[in-house]
Amino acid sequence: MPTLSTPPKVYLAGPEVFLANAKAMAEAKKELCRQHGFVGVFPLDADLALEGLPGAEKARQIGLADEGLIHVCQLVIANLTPFRGVSADIGTAYELGYARALGKPVFGYTNIAADYRQRAALFRATKGSWPDHGDDASVDMEDFGLAENLMLDTGIRESGGTLIRMDVAAGSELTDLQGFERCLEQAAKLVW
């Protein structure tokens, strides 16, 4: 029989899987989870036997395993720091929507405090449009002062979660864990 003291599991969504120091990032996040009474679950934690499989089958097994990990976790904390463009990592956004539809509390943090509209304007000013599909889009739709596309902001808040926005030291945007820890502090205030 599970005891009431079983720590809640947190799915650690974010672009860390793409970083050269992915494993160290996972360990650092898991240690912070432990300190706040949670168990961190990293997307690469599933023990899959992928060697020798075709790439598409590897991808399929990883994708299904990660969906499964979201199911077994009680909450999600997502690193929403912009990644390869104006917005958060696309897989992280998918996972946030996935967890939200399952009714789980979802938390997020971004290490770039500028709002979505400011970032979109800055991107256009410094990078143009990319790919080059011309004068592609208005940003008026997003003049809400939100950190991200409103689906993500709304999903987080309505789920019972919190979205932390802060600026960090230049160059540490993808690795700074202050925002992550603030999410853990907020999550620990809920009753588990």
Add this chain to the structure above:
Amino acid sequence: MPTLSTPPKVYLAGPEVFLANAKAMAEAKKELCRQHGFVGVFPLDADLALEGLPGAEKARQIGLADEGLIHVCQLVIANLTPFRGVSADIGTAYELGYARALGKPVFGYTNIAADYRQRAALFRATKGSWPDHGDDASVDMEDFGLAENLMLDTGIRESGGTLIRMDVAAGSELTDLQGFERCLEQAAKLVW
């Protein structure tokens, strides 16, 4: 009593909401839906009284309405053409994950055929990293030949959906609807 001939509703996910011609795009997609036996539901279709509300409350009502529209639709077709960076629109990815977790078939199309890895490499070569967080990330994790982050590719395929990848005329990447129509053709083969 609903009749068996009630056409299935398709949630029209994509960055079209940000385009200057959003309404025309919505109408064009809905017409194609009609031709293939579906009813298209656009994110802006919810009849919300937003005037005079603070921005955050507007955003909240739009976000919740769009989640509700996904619940009442039988399937989703998402425009995954890269938008403001290497990947698809972030709100679209959230909605895809949301619908997938609800067990709905999700379809996607992208009007840029290059795979995720190629696009990430091209982005770095032409734009550097953005925001400037240094030598941020490997792309090795994504050497699967997939159109997008594996969560999206996997979610689409495992849901019973299809992901259409094609190149279109330069400048029409965000508006060309051939891939959308191919999704409708595939969706029409399912039993509704």
